[in-house]
Structures are given as C-alpha cells and as structure tokens.
Amino acid sequence: MAPEVPLRNSLLLRLLIASFTISLVSIAATAWLTARSTTLAIKQERGQILADDATIQNTLEGFAAMHRNWDEAEDTVQELARRTGRGIVITTRAREVITAAERSDIDQLPLNASAVIDPLHLSPPPDQGAGPSEPVSRIDPRAVGPYRLPPGERKKLRELAHQEASCFYETQGLRTHIVEEPSGRPAIRALRSGPVTLQTCATKELLAPTPTEAKALTELTALVRTCAERNRIRIEEPLTIDAQFRLDQAGFEQGTSALDDCLEEGRREQLAPHVAPAALLFVTSPARSATPVFDLSRAGTLRVLGTTSLILTVTITITAVIAIRLIRPLRTLTKAARAPSGRHLQIPITTKDEIGYLAAALNELSERRERTDEQRRVMVSDIAHELRTPLSNIRGWLDAAQDGLADPDSSLVASLQEEAGLLQHIIDDLQVLAAADAGSLRLNFRKLNLRELAEQSLDAHQTAAQAGRVALNGYFTDGLTIEGDPVRLRQILGNLLSNAIRHTPPGGSITVSAYRVEDGVEVHVADTGSGIQPEDLPRIFDRFWRAEQSRSRNTGGSGLGLSIVRHLVQAHGGEVSVVSSPGTETVFTVRLPN
Numbered sequence: 112m113a114p115e116v117p118l119r120n121s122l123l124l125r126l127l128i129a130s131f132t133i134s135l136v137s138i139a140a141t142a143w144l145t146a147r148s149t150t151l152a153i154k155q156e157r158g159q160i161l162a163d164d165a166t167i168q169n170t171l172e173g174f175a176a177m178h179r180n181w182d183e184a185e186d187t188v189q190e191l192a193r194r195t196g197r198g199i200v201i202t203t204r205a206r207e208v209i210t211a212a213e214r215s216d217i218d219q220l221p222l223n224a225s226a227v228i229d230p231l232h233l234s235p236p237p238d239q240g241a242g243p244s245e246p247v248s249r250i251d252p253r254a255v256g257p258y259r260l261p262p263g264e265r266k267k268l269r270e271l272a273h274q275e276a277s278c279f280y281e282t283q284g285l286r287t288h289i290v291e292e293p294s295g296r297p298a299i300r301a302l303r304s305g306p307v308t309l310q311t312c313a314t315k316e317l318l319a320p321t322p323t324e325a326k327a328l329t330e331l332t333a334l335v336r337t338c339a340e341r342n343r344i345r346i347e348e349p350l351t352i353d354a355q356f357r358l359d360q361a362g363f364e365q366g367t368s369a370l371d372d373c374l375e376e377g378r379r380e381q382l383a384p385h386v387a388p389a390a391l392l393f394v395t396s397p398a399r400s401a402t403p404v405f406d407l408s409r410a411g412t413l414r415v416l417g418t419t420s421l422i423l424t425v426t427i428t429i430t431a432v433i434a435i436r437l438i439r440p441l442r443t444l445t446k447a448a449r450a451p452s453g454r455h456l457q458i459p460i461t462t463k464d465e466i467g468y469l470a471a472a473l474n475e476l477s478e479r480r481e482r483t484d485e486q487r488r489v490m491v492s493d494i495a496h497e498l499r500t501p502l503s504n505i506r507g508w509l510d511a512a513q514d515g516l517a518d519p520d521s522s523l524v525a526s527l528q529e530e531a532g533l534l535q536h537i538i539d540d541l542q543v544l545a546a547a548d549a550g551s552l553r554l555n556f557r558k559l560n561l562r563e564l565a566e567q568s569l570d571a572h573q574t575a576a577q578a579g580r581v582a583l584n585g586y587f588t589d590g591l592t593i594e595g596d597p598v599r600l601r602q603i604l605g606n607l608l609s610n611a612i613r614h615t616p617p618g619g620s621i622t623v624s625a626y627r628v629e630d631g632v633e634v635h636v637a638d639t640g641s642g643i644q645p646e647d648l649p650r651i652f653d654r655f656w657r658a659e660q661s662r663s664r665n666t667g668g669s670g671l672g673l674s675i676v677r678h679l680v681q682a683h684g685g686e687v688s689v690v691s692s693p694g695t696e697t698v699f700t701v702r703l704p705n
Contacts, residue, residue: 126437130430131423138419163195164394168226171201175387176230176254177293184387185210198395201228209390220393229389230254231379250378253293256385257327260295264321271317272297278312296324327381334377335370344369444470501530543675552682554596561591561600561625561632561703568604569623572612580617583608586624593632593703599679606672607636607699614697615640631685634701642693651689652677676701 174187181201192199192212200211200220211217226234230251260268272289276299279285286302297317320328338344447458457477458470505527511517543552569585576583604623611621619639625632643651652673676699680687684704691697 126430126434127427130426134423134426138422160396163197164225167191167195167197167199167394168228168392171228171392172230172233172251173253175228175390176251178387179385181209181387181390188212196396198393200393200395202391202393204389204391206391216393216395219395221395224391225394226392227389228387228392230386231382232389248375248378250375250382251386254382254386255294256382257330258294258324260321260323264323265291265295265297268317268321269297271314272299275299275312275314275317282312294324296321331374331377331381334380335373338373338376339370342369342373344373440467440470444473447473498534501534504530505534541671543678552678554599554682556594556596558592558594559597559600561593561595561634562587562589564597564600565604565623565625565634568601568608571605572608575609575612576621579612579615581612581615582620584620584622586622588626590627591625591632593705595683595703599682603676603679603701604634604636606676607701610672611636611638611640611697611699614638628702631702631704634703635698636701637696637698639696642695642697643689643691644693645691648689648691652687 170187170191171184174184175181178184184201188199188201188210189212191197198212198216198219200216201209202220202224203209206220208217231249231254233249233251235247235249269289276287276289279287279299279301287299288302289297290300291297444458458473460467460470460474508517508523508527512519512523517523565587566585569583573583608621608623615621615638621636621638623634623636625634627633677687680701680703686702687699689697689699
C-alpha cells in the first residue's frame with residue numbers, strides 16, 4: 112500500500128490556499144478600487160463645484176455690468192440654480208436679501224459670502240509669473256454704460272467692417288470674421304491669428320470714435336483731469352483720448368502709473384450709474400448631493416476589518432466543505448485502483464458530478480478488462496483447438512503411413528494437402544487480424560467499380576452455391592465507383608458469401624445488392640438461412656465465436672471470417688452491421704465511403 116499523500120501535496124490544502132489567496136486579493140482590490148473611486152469622485156466633484164462657482168459668479172457679474180439694478184435677476188438666478196444644482200442667494204452688503212433661487216436657501220445662509228459681485232471691482236487674476244506685467248483693468252468689459260452704440264451707429268460701423276474684411280480677402284487672401292464687442296462696436300478678427308492690424312486696408316472711419324463714444328470719451332477726459340488735479344499729477348503734454356483705446360482698452364499712450372490709476376477711477380465714476388450696485392453672493396450645496404466619503408475612522412476601519420474577516424471565514428468554510436466532498440470519492444477511487452489486478456473492482460457511485468462519471472468510467476473499464484481477459488483466454492483455447500484439428504489429422508495419417516496401416520497414395524496426399532490448406536488459411540486469417548490490431552494492415556487504394564467486383568465474387572461462389580442448391584442473385588445500380596483495395600473488398604464479399612452459403616439450407620436464396628447512398632455506397636448480403644438469435648448478435652463479429660458450441664466443421668468455419676470482415680471494412684473507413692430474424696432472414700450491411 113502506497114503511503115498517504117503528504118499534507119503539502121494535499122488537494123484540500125491547495126484548495127484552501129487558493130481560496131484564501133483569491134479572497135485576500137479580491138478584498139484588497141475591492142478596497143483599493145473603492146478608495147480610488149471615492150478619491151476620483153471627490154476630485155471630480157470638487158472640480159465641478161469650482162467650475163459651477165466660476166460660472167455662477169461670471170454670469171451674475173455680467174448681469175450686474177449690463178443692468179442698473181438687480182430687479183430682473185430672479186430668472187437668471189433660478190436658471191443658474193437649475194443648471195448647477197446649487198443654492199444661490201444675492202444680498203446687499205448689509206445682508207438684506209435681494210433675490211434667491213428658493214426660499215429654503217435663505218434659511219441656510221452661511222456666515223461668510225462666497226464672493227462679492229461688483230462689475231467695477233473684479234477679483235484680481237492669479238499671478239502668471241514673477242516678471243513684470245502690464246496693468247490689468249478690474250472693470251468688467253461688459254460694463255459699457257454711455258459707450259453703448261445706438262442702432263444707427265452700429266449699422267454704419269458694421270458696413271465699414273465688411274468693407275475692410277473684403278479688402279483683406281481681395282488684396283491678401285486673408286480670411287477674417289467680424290465680432291461685436293459689448294458696446295456694439297464691430298471688430299475684425301483673422302481666422303489664423305489675433306486682431307487684424309494691417310494698415311493697407313484699415314480705414315480711419317472704422318477706428319474713429321462715433322459721436323456717442325466721443326461724448327463718453329470727452330466726459331472721461333474731464334474726469335481724468337479732475338483726478339489728476341486732485342492728486343497733483345503733472346501733465347506735461349496735452350491730455351487726449353486716442354480712438355484706439357475703446358471701451359475694453361481705455362488708457363493713454365504716454366500715461367504714467369498715476370495716470371493709469373486716475374483713468375481707472377474715472378471709468379468707475381463714469382460707469383457707476385449704469386451698473387448694478389455691489390452685492391454679496393452666497394452659493395450653497397444641497398445636503399442631499401453631498402458626496403459620500405470613504406470612512407477611514409476607527410469605527411469605519413473596524414467595519415472593514417470585520418467584513419473582511421467574515422468574507423475570509425465564509426470563503427474558507429465553503430472551500431473546505433467542497434474540498435472534503437471532492438476528496439472523499441477521490442480516495443475511494445484511489446483505493447479501488449490499488450486493488451489487485453486480478454480482482455474485479457466496483458467503485459460505488461455517490462455523486463452525479465465529474466467524479467461520479469469518472470467512477471462509472473472506471474467501473475466500465477474494469478468490466479471491459481475482465482471481458483478482454485476472458486476473450487484472450489477463450490481465443491488462446493480456440494486457436495489451439497482450430498490448429499490441433501488439422502495438425503492431428505496430418506500427424507495421424509503420417510503415423511498410419513509410417514506404420515504401414517495406410518497406403519500413401521494420391522488420395523492420402525490430397526487429404527493431407529486439404530488439411531494443410533485449412534491450416535494455412537487459419538494462419539493467414541490470424542495474420543490479417545494481427546496486422547489490423549497493430550495498425551499495420553496495408554491497403555492498396557485505387558478507383559474501382561464496385562458492381563464489377565461484386566459480380567466477380569458472385570461468379571466465384573456459384574459453384575459452392577449450386578452444390579448446396581442455393582440461389583445466388585445480384586441487384587446493382589449504376590455509379591458505384593469508390594476508392595478501395597480490390598483484393599480486400601473481394602475478401603469481404605467472399606467471407607460474407609461463404610458464411611451465407613454455409614448457413615442457408617437447400618432451396619434457399621442469397622441476394623447481394625449495392626446502391627449509392629449519401630456520402631458512400633451500401634452493400635447488402637441477405638440470405639434466407641437459419642438466422643441468428645438476438646442474444647448472439649452482439650458477439651457475431653468476435654474472433655473464433657460460433658453459434659454452434661460444438662464447433663463442428665459441418666456447421667461452421669474457424670470463426671475468424673466475420674471478424675476479418677469487420678476489420679477490413681473499418682480499414683476502409685466504413686461500417687458493418689447485421690440484422691436477423693431467426694429462421695427467416697439475415698442481412699449483413701456494409702457501408703463504404705466514396
């Protein structure tokens with residue numbers, strides 16, 4: 112008895128290790144994915160919140176820049192709240208509510224405002240670097256006030272802009288488009304770069320201020336002069352406003368820093384009556400939209416560890432139960448396989464899974480082995496019996512001739528030749544079967560007409576059939592050309608015909624027919640002989656098997672003919688079968704491929 116399987120090689124231990132590893136990896140991967148997904152979700156929501164806040168502030172600053180008050184801001188606030196899902200409240204600097212998206216937002220007003228909405232004092236942009244930079248106006252460019260052009264001036268400037276755009280395209284092939292600034296003044300933009308500054312097509316009419324702009328610029332000049340005098344700023348050159356410094360670029364060509372401050376102050380003073388007053392903006396997030404945060408507190412960590420332990424315990428328990436159920440029948444199979452080879456093993460089938468199928472297959476294999484052993488013993492006995500008979504006859508006649516009891520004449524020689532031929536026939540059949548079993552049976556395939564071959568076999572057996580007063584008939588269709596070995600095919604038909612003649616009583620008939628079927632040809636050999644009992648049909652192609660247990664030469668041959676037929680048909684890639692009605696008819700069917 113072989114030793115038990117070591118624990119390190121046990122299937123149970125390997126299954127447990129595998130399940131533990133899989134569970135641990137899956138839990139770790141799930142935790143990592145959860146934490147990462149939560150982190151990404153938080154980052155994305157924070158980015159979305161920042162983007163929404165910027166959108167809300169920019170939209171409301173634009174509204175304040177283009178309106179004198181907040182009277183019509185309610186629709187804009189509600190639309191922003193609907194798009195962003197945020198709570199929005201606008202109040203005065205004294206925290207008196209001007210407008211709100213919902214009434215509940217007023218009750219949840221935070222302590223500090225999110226931003227101050229003042230189009231004349233925008234929040235400074237973030238630093239772009241440590242180097243010097245041009246002064247940037249903190250006045251919203253959408254605050255145009257007295258610079259807003261009336262329809263007539265807009266129409267005239269737009270016609271001039273179209274003329275310049277056509278000039279650029281016709282003279283230099285430069286494609287441009289016209290955009291309208293907040294004041295209504297058109298500006299030409301090139302499709303490949305920034306604003307068009309080419310002087311070949313620029314006209315003074317488009318660059319010159321309109322009457323509305325001139326009036327506003329004159330007012331701005333006076334405000335700047337007043338600021339300069341108030342701050343005692345010395346102006347060495349005449350203070351003029353150039354037309355190229357329009358609403359979004361107001362300034363002075365040779366202005367100093369102090370003059371820039373006065374210009375900014377003057378613009379604020381000029382635009383103040385045309386924009387909404389400064390207000391406080393409160394932006395809140397509804398409680399229902401808060402992003403769940405991955406809880407890494409002590410209680411949260413304990414919950415994670417408890418869940419992990421529970422999953423591991425359940426996984427290991429289930430794996431152990433399954434492994435034990437798998438190992439139990441495997442051990443039974445191992446014990447049965449170790450049984451002595453001379454004893455038939457019968458493995459109990461306790462499951463209907465793959466192991467149960469394996470047990471059934473081993474039981475069937477054991478039964479086949481016993482049948483094979485029994486057939487081998489019977490075959491050895493049959494071979495000895497078949498060879499003993501002709502050898503005993505030959506030796507008996509030779510002993511009789513040597514003792515002078517028999518005259519060695521021609522009849523004795525003929526009898527000895529007949530017995531030697533029978534012996535040679537048995538040996539040849541055994542060689543054919545041995546070659547078939549070893550897979551070394553060689554066939555010489557060539558294209559042949561099965562009808563001609565069958566007719567030749569019928570002619571060859573006419574004499575034997577007439578001697579037994581048996582009628583031989585043949586019925587064949589056309590188109591029976593196949594690939595095969597003519598010698599072996601004649602041997603197949605010869606064995607079937609010999610067997611049929613031997614078992615057909617006088618006055619009976621044998622009919623050979625052949626016709627084409629799908630993917631091949633079928634040959635039928637039917638006789639009206641004694642037939643085969645149903646219990647004998649499964650063994651009809653076994654070696655040395657004959658229905659007559661007496662094994663008399665008068666009722667049967669050596670018992671190898673049908674076995675040879677089966678092997679030769681299989682060597683051709685075909686099949687052979689038999690059906691029989693005892694005392695009425697027996698039909699052998701040979702199916703051969705093309």
